[in-house]
Amino acid sequence: MNALDISMPPMGSTPASLRPAPVEKLRALDKLPEGLDAWVDRVQGWLQRRPHRAQYLWAQALACAEQCTAYADMDDAALQLAMVEARGHLRRDPIHAKGQLIHALALVGQMARRVKGMQPYPVQFMGALAMHHGWLAEMATGEGKTLTVALAAVLAGWSGRPCHVITANDYLAERDAASMQPLYDACGISLASVYEAVEAQDRPRLYAADVVYVTPKELLADHLRDQLAAGTGRDEQWLDFQRWMGHPSATPQEPTLLVRGLHTAIVDEADSVLIDEAVTPLILSARRSSRGLSESVVLLAQLAPTLVAGQDYESITRTRSVQLRAGAIAALDQLAPQLPPVWRPAPRREELLRQALQVHCFFRVGHQYLVHDGEIVLLDEFTGRMTPGRTLTAGLHQAVEAKEGLTITDPNESMSQMSFQAFFRGFKRLSGSSGTVWEAVDELWRVYRMRVARIPTHRPRLTINLPAHLMVTAEEKWAAVAQEVMAVQRTARAVLVGVRSVESSETLARLLTEKQVPASVLNAVHHEEEASIVAQAGLPGRVTIATNMAGRGTDIQLDPVVEKNGGLHVIIAEVNESTRIDRQLAGRCGRQGDPGSVSVYLCLADNLAVRFLPTLARRSLVWLKAHWPKVLPVLSRHAFVWAQRRSERDAFERRFAVLRNDDWLASALPFDRRGGA
Numbered sequence: 001m002n003a004l005d006i007s008m009p010p011m012g013s014t015p016a017s018l019r020p021a022p023v024e025k026l027r028a029l030d031k032l033p034e035g036l037d038a039w040v041d042r043v044q045g046w047l048q049r050r051p052h053r054a055q056y057l058w059a060q061a062l063a064c065a066e067q068c069t070a071y072a073d074m075d076d077a078a079l080q081l082a083m084v085e086a087r088g089h090l091r092r093d094p095i096h097a098k099g100q101l102i103h104a105l106a107l108v109g110q111m112a113r114r115v116k117g118m119q120p121y122p123v124q125f126m127g128a129l130a131m132h133h134g135w136l137a138e139m140a141t142g143e144g145k146t147l148t149v150a151l152a153a154v155l156a157g158w159s160g161r162p163c164h165v166i167t168a169n170d171y172l173a174e175r176d177a178a179s180m181q182p183l184y185d186a187c188g189i190s191l192a193s194v195y196e197a198v199e200a201q202d203r204p205r206l207y208a209a210d211v212v213y214v215t216p217k218e219l220l221a222d223h224l225r226d227q228l229a230a231g232t233g234r235d236e237q238w239l240d241f242q243r244w245m246g247h248p249s250a251t252p253q254e255p256t257l258l259v260r261g262l263h264t265a266i267v268d269e270a271d272s273v274l275i276d277e278a279v280t281p282l283i284l285s286a287r288r289s290s291r292g293l294s295e296s297v298v299l300l301a302q303l304a305p306t307l308v309a310g311q312d313y314e315s316i317t318r319t320r321s322v323q324l325r326a327g328a329i330a331a332l333d334q335l336a337p338q339l340p341p342v343w344r345p346a347p348r349r350e351e352l353l354r355q356a357l358q359v360h361c362f363f364r365v366g367h368q369y370l371v372h373d374g375e376i377v378l379l380d381e382f383t384g385r386m387t388p389g390r391t392l393t394a395g396l397h398q399a400v401e402a403k404e405g406l407t408i409t410d411p412n413e414s415m416s417q418m419s420f421q422a423f424f425r426g427f428k429r430l431s432g433s434s435g436t437v438w439e440a441v442d443e444l445w446r447v448y449r450m451r452v453a454r455i456p457t458h459r460p461r462l463t464i465n466l467p468a469h470l471m472v473t474a475e476e477k478w479a480a481v482a483q484e485v486m487a488v489q490r491t492a493r494a495v496l497v498g499v500r501s502v503e504s505s506e507t508l509a510r511l512l513t514e515k516q517v518p519a520s521v522l523n524a525v526h527h528e529e530e531a532s533i534v535a536q537a538g539l540p541g542r543v544t545i546a547t548n549m550a551g552r553g554t555d556i557q558l559d560p561v562v563e564k565n566g567g568l569h570v571i572i573a574e575v576n577e578s579t580r581i582d583r584q585l586a587g588r589c590g591r592q593g594d595p596g597s598v599s600v601y602l603c604l605a606d607n608l609a610v611r612f613l614p615t616l617a618r619r620s621l622v623w624l625k626a627h628w629p630k631v632l633p634v635l636s637r638h639a640f641v642w643a644q645r646r647s648e649r650d651a652f653e654r655r656f657a658v659l660r661n662d663d664w665l666a667s668a669l670p671f672d673r674r675g676g677a
Contacts, residue, residue, distance in 0.1 A: 032446065032659060045445030054453045057133075060102060061126035067106035068113075068120065076114075083107050083187060087158040094159035095133070101155075105129065108154045108187060115182045118147055121458045128152040130453040131431040136270050136444060139455045141435045141584075142555060142591020149268050149433060150180040156429075157189040157210035161263040165213045166432070168269040169385060170195035171530065176268070177213040184211060194218050196388075203258045216273050217389075220282045220423050222258040224416045228284065229257060265424060267432030271580055274424060274432070274448060275440050279654045280390070281419045285412035292340025293398060294408035296349070300356040301402035303335060307357065315361045318611050318650070322357040324350060352395055359399040366503030369400060370524060374407070376400050379502070379524055381577075386524040421447060421655070422662045435587050436580040443652060447659065459593030462567075463586070467633035468600045468640075470625055477603040481573050482511050484599060485543055488569045489517065492540040494562045498548070498585040500574040500607070505545045508573065512543065522546040538562055548581060556588055567595035574606055575640055577647035602640050612643035 033041040071079065086104035089097040097104050105128060109120040120128075124144050127137040128151035139145050149165060156163035167173040177193035184191040192209035195218060203222060206212065267273050309315050312327030324332075332353050336344050343349055365371060369378050370386060376397065378390045391397045391412060398408050424430055425448060437444070437452055444450045471477035481497065488495050499505050502523045512519045522533045522544060537544040538558040556568060568589035576582050582600075589596025603609065604618050617639055624632050 038446070041446065042442060045442065045451070048445070049441060049451045049453070053451070054130075057126050057129050057135075057453060058122075058456075060129050061122045064102050064106050064109065064125040064129070065120070065122040067102060068109040068125075071106055071110040072113075074110075079107065079110065079114075083111070087188070090155060090158040091160045094156075094161065097155075101129075101132070104155060104158070105132075105151060108151050108183075111186050112147060112151070112183050115186045116147075116180075118144075120144075120147060120151065123455050123458050124148045124151065126453075127433060127455045128155075130455070131266055131433060132156075134429060134431050134450065135453045136267075136431060136437060136450045137433045137453050137455050138437045139433055139435060140457050140461065140591075141587030142594075143455070143458060145268065145433050145435070146176050146179065149176075149266055150183055152431070153211045153266055154184065154187045154189055156264045156266065157184070158187075159264075160210075161429075162259075162261040163211045163264040163266065164219060164262070165211060166216050166219065166265055166267040166273055167213055168215070168272045170197075170215055170218075172268070173213045173215055194222075200258075204260075207258055207260045216277060216420055216423075217282060219259070220418060220420065221284065223262065223423070224282065224284045224418060226257045226259055228416055262427060264429040265427045265431075267424070267430070268434075270432030270434040270444075271437045271440055272434070273420070274444065275437075275580075275655070276578075278419065278421045278447075279651065279658055281417050281658065283412070283417040284415045286415055287410045288413035289410050292342050293395070293411065296339050296343040296352055297356065297395065297398045297402045297408060299335060299338060300349075300352050301359075301399060303331060303353070304356040304360040307331060309361065313357055315357070320358065320362045322354050322361065324354060324357075328353060328357075352399070355396045355399045356402070358396065359403050363400055363403070364503070365404070366506070367501040370502065371404055371406070376404065376406065377524075381500075385527065419658045419662055421659055424448065436583040439578075439580050439648075443655075447655075457593075461590045462593060462595050463590030464595075464597040465586075466597060466599045468602050468637045470621060470632055470636040471601060471603045472605070472622055472625070474603060474605045477573070477601050477605075478508055478511055481508060481571060481601060482515060482517075484571060485512060485519075486515065486517055489541050489543060492561055492565050494538050494540065494542045494556070494558065494568050495544070495571065496537060496556070496568060496585075496588055497543070497545045497571045497573050499545065500547065500576060502547065504574060505547055508545050512545075517543060519543040519545050538568060540565075548576070548585065555591065558594055563594060566597065569596065570598045572598065572600045575600065575602060575608055575644070577608055577612075577644060578651070579641065579644050579648075600637070602636050608640065608643050608647065612646040613639060 032038075071082075074082070082103075086097065086100060086107055089100045090104060092098060095101075105125060109125065113119045121144070123139070124147060127139050127143075127145070127148040130137040131149070131152040132155050137148070139148065153163055153165050165176070167176060173193045173195050177191060181191055189211055190209040191211050191213075192206035193213040194203060194206050195215065198206065198218075207222070307313055307328050311325070312331065313325050314323045315321075316323065329350070332349055336349060339349060343352065363369065367379070368381075369376050371377075372386065377386045377388055378392070379385070380387050392400065395411070398411065401408050430448060430450065432450075438454065441452045444452060469480060471480060485495050485497065497508060497519075499508065502525055505521050505523045509519050509521045520529075520533045520536070520543070522530060524547065526533070533544060533546075534556060536542055538556045540559055540561045558567060562568065570586055570589045572582055572585055576585075586598045589598065604613070604621065609618060621632070621636055621639060624635060
C-alpha cells in the first residue's frame, strides 16, 4: 500500500493574525448500505440517472442558450446590473436562485462571450446545469469542460459559500485558473489557485477567494493541517505542563487556519480524483527513527536475488504479493544472527524479507518509480506523473531504496490521515465533470451519491477506430508500432503514441531514432517540457510518445494540413488496466468534429495480460493468430476487455476496503472524529 506522506510541521510560520476562526466541519458521513439495502440503493441509483432526467437538463440548457442570445442586445452597464440581481438571488437560494437560475446562467454565458470570445454551446450549458444540481457530467474530450466548469463555479461563487474547483494536477490548476481569470473578474468573483509551490504564508489569503482551483492533495493536506492546528494550545494537560515548566501565562489560543471552509467542490476529471486516487489515503507524518531498520533492509535486499522463485518462495503476479516457502525461511534463519536484535524475531524478519522479494519481483525503475536527485520518487500508474511526497508503507519504501543502493531513510510516523473518499463524501455539495466516467456510475452513486449525466457532443464525432492488433512478444509489438508510426507520418498527419511507463516511452523513442524518425517524449522525466510538447503535437509529421500524462486536460490543436489529411492518429501501444484510461487517450483525437483515428496494440507480454489473462486464454489467442486470423481482432479485444474488467474489480475491492476502514473508524472511535475532519 502506498500513501501520500506529507512531512510536518510545514505550516508553523503562518502568521496567527491571518485567520483566527473555528474549524469548518465536514458533513457527517452516512454508513454505506449493505446486503439487501445495497441492492435497493443500486436500483435507486439506476432510476436517478434514467434518460428522462437528462432530457430535462437538455430542455433547460436550450432555454438558457436562447436567453443568452437575447442578452446580446444589453449594454455592459445593464448586464452588470442584471448580474448583481442574479447574485442576490443565488445568495438567498443557492440552488434555484428564486426561480431565476436559467437567467443567471445565461448572464454568465453572455459575459463569457464578451470577455473571452467564447459563446457557450447548449451542451456546455447542460453540463453546467448538471454540475450545479450535483450531477457528474460526462463530456467528451474537446467539448469545452474548462469553460463549463467555470460557468458552474461562478454560480457557486455567487452563492457566497466556499467553492473549490478540484483539478487532477498542479499544471491544470494553474492553467485553468489563469485562462478563466477574465470571466471570473467580469462576474465579480475573486479567484485563486493553490498548488505545491505556493508558500504557507500565502495560502490563507488565496483560500479566502470565492473560487479556488486546487489539487485534491493540497486541499486535503491543508485541511488536515487545520485539524492539527485546531488542537494546538487547547489541550488542558498540555497547558498544565506548560505552566509547570514556568510559563504561567499559557492560555488557550485560537488556531491559525489555512482553508476558508469546505462547502462546494466541483471536481474536474472526476474519475481520476474520485476513483483512481481514492485508494490512496493522505497522511501527514513526521520522520521516526527505527533502530536497526536500515541495516536489516540492506541485508535482506542482498538476500532476495539469491532466492529462486517457485522453489524458495511463491510470487503471485495478480496481487503482486509474495509467500515464503521453506527454502526462503531456512535462508532467513541462517541470516538472522547478522540482523539487529530488534529485527531478529521471526515475524519481523519474515515481513522484511517478503517486502524485499516483492520489490525484487514487481518493482522496476521507470515503471513504479524513478530515482531523482538521490531519492525514490513514485510514479502514478494512472497518469504517469511523478508523485513527490508519496511513499510506500514502512519497510517497503526502504526496501526499494536498498535495491537502488540509496541512503536508507527513516520511516514516517502518522500524525493525521484521511482517505480522499471520506473527504469528498463530507462536502455539502459535490459535483464534477469527466470525459470517461460512465464505467463507474454504480460506484459513484454508491459511494458519493452522485448521478451521472451523459452530455451529447456539439458536433458528431468522426473518429475511426481501426481493428486491434495482437502481438505475442514485446519486441514484435514495438517493431509493428514503429512501422505504423512511419507509415502515418509520411501522410503529413500527427501521431500520438500512448504507453504506460517511462521505460516503454524511452524504448520506442530509441527505436524510432534508429529509423531516423524524430519523436518528442512526454513522460515523468520530461514533465517540465509538457506545455511545449503538447503545443507542437498537432503539427504535420509530428510524432509524440507519451505516458498517460497526455490523457487528461490536454487539447492538441491540429494544423490545417493535418486536419485535411485525416487528423491526429492515436496509437494505444499498451492498454491500461482500466478501459476509462484507454478512452481518455483515444479522446485526444476527433475533438469538436475533427477527423482522427485510433489504433490499438494488444500484447500477450504486457503487464495486463500477464496478470489478468489466464494461461489458457493466452495460448488460445496464440493459436488463433496462427490458424484463424480473421476473427482474431474481435476475440482478442474481448479477451483484453475481460482482463480489464478483472483488474477493475480488484481495484474496486481495494477502494472498498478503504471505505470499510473509514466506516469502522467512525463507529469504533468514542468521539466525533469527523466533526473536526
